[in-house]
Amino acid sequence: MDGVGNMTVSSTSTNICNDTIDDFRNQVYSTLYSMISVVGFIGNGFVLYVLIKTCHEKSAFQIYMINLAVADLLCVCTLPLRVVYYVHKGIWLFGDFLCRLSTYALYVNLYCSIFFMTAMSFFRCIAIVFPVQNIKLVSHKKARLVCVGIWVFVILTSSPFLISTSYKDEKNNTKCFEPPQNHQPKNHVFVLHYVSLFAGFIIPFIIIIVCYTMIILTLLKKSMKKNVSSRKKSVRMIIVVTAAFLISFMPYHIQRTIHLHFLHNETKPCDSVLRMQKSVVITLSLAASNCCFDPLLYFFSGGNFRRRLSTFRKYSLSNMTNVPKKKASFSEKGEEMHKA
Numbered sequence: 001m002d003g004v005g006n007m008t009v010s011s012t013s014t015n016i017c018n019d020t021i022d023d024f025r026n027q028v029y030s031t032l033y034s035m036i037s038v039v040g041f042i043g044n045g046f047v048l049y050v051l052i053k054t055c056h057e058k059s060a061f062q063i064y065m066i067n068l069a070v071a072d073l074l075c076v077c078t079l080p081l082r083v084v085y086y087v088h089k090g091i092w093l094f095g096d097f098l099c100r101l102s103t104y105a106l107y108v109n110l111y112c113s114i115f116f117m118t119a120m121s122f123f124r125c126i127a128i129v130f131p132v133q134n135i136k137l138v139s140h141k142k143a144r145l146v147c148v149g150i151w152v153f154v155i156l157t158s159s160p161f162l163i164s165t166s167y168k169d170e171k172n173n174t175k176c177f178e179p180p181q182n183h184q185p186k187n188h189v190f191v192l193h194y195v196s197l198f199a200g201f202i203i204p205f206i207i208i209i210v211c212y213t214m215i216i217l218t219l220l221k222k223s224m225k226k227n228v229s230s231r232k233k234s235v236r237m238i239i240v241v242t243a244a245f246l247i248s249f250m251p252y253h254i255q256r257t258i259h260l261h262f263l264h265n266e267t268k269p270c271d272s273v274l275r276m277q278k279s280v281v282i283t284l285s286l287a288a289s290n291c292c293f294d295p296l297l298y299f300f301s302g303g304n305f306r307r308r309l310s311t312f313r314k315y316s317l318s319n320m321t322n323v324p325k326k327k328a329s330f331s332e333k334g335e336e337m338h339k340a
Helices: 022-053 060-076 079-087 095-129 131-137 140-157 159-163 187-219 228-262 270-288 290-301 303-322 330-339
Strands: none
Touching: 022 060, 022 079, 022 270, 022 290, 060 095, 060 140, 060 290, 079 095, 095 131, 095 140, 095 159, 095 187, 095 228, 095 270, 095 290, 140 159, 140 187, 187 228, 228 270, 228 290, 270 290
16 A cells, blocks of 8 residues: 555546646655654654663563564664665665565564554553552563563455565666566455455554543542643543544545556546645555654653653763862772663
8 A cells, every 4th residue: 555655657448647746745655754764763762772782670561661662763764765766766776575574574563563552552551540440450471471462463364465566667677666567456455454454554543532631631630630640641642642642643544545446537637636646655654654653652651761861861970070180990980880
């Protein structure tokens, strides 16, 4: 579906549109993917580093955050390949395997992010609305099992995206992320789309809406008004996850549905084709930008993470102030790190 979304020339038996959005597409994709790569790599890399350094403080939320950061980093590492592709005006230089892998990684990240956010929202709901059941249901061991299940499910169900291969155009240039000209979506593409739409977006979104409604109703009760810290963390999580769904996930899935049906129309005015293709560029870029939302989720809704970050920063500053006073040996530095 990455290929369907990036089609730049459309032709049918009744009309031909020779105009393209290649310049617009190349500029937008290369610019936005570069920004997402830098922000996503720095943000998720830093979060993952801090969480691993403080891994002795185990919690279910931490397990979800680590897995979310790993999924983001795997996707971010493939975005530079896309940047090079669009900087070279749609010429793929890295072989068929990396073409397939780049497409696959984007969708694995997209749906892993959705499912990890859904799982965090569900267990946060259990912790607030059903505090007694929370003792048995919300634990780092169960979080690990849930994360393993999510990885296996997404990796297997996203495998059809590996079908998207590179190919040679009429100028003998290698293409990736887009189908050959005159390609029309077939029945298996529609099946794949609607399975991913319902299982990967609509159902998780409904679960999140139900969970957040229950959380808000519980927080409005007088008994919860005293627990300011829990209220703030929950509200922040609701804001960040809702923003990610409304900005990154929802526009992409809505546009993809409209676009697939649009391609089946026999009559497609050229201006409509170009507008549709530009909307693909924008929504696919927004979908990839979910890598930048996740560090916000870690920071604003994870009180433990902010505490770890504060401790980590204080320790780093204390080291910086102590360095000029004494040139410690390697063994002494090792002992200090061990004690910290």
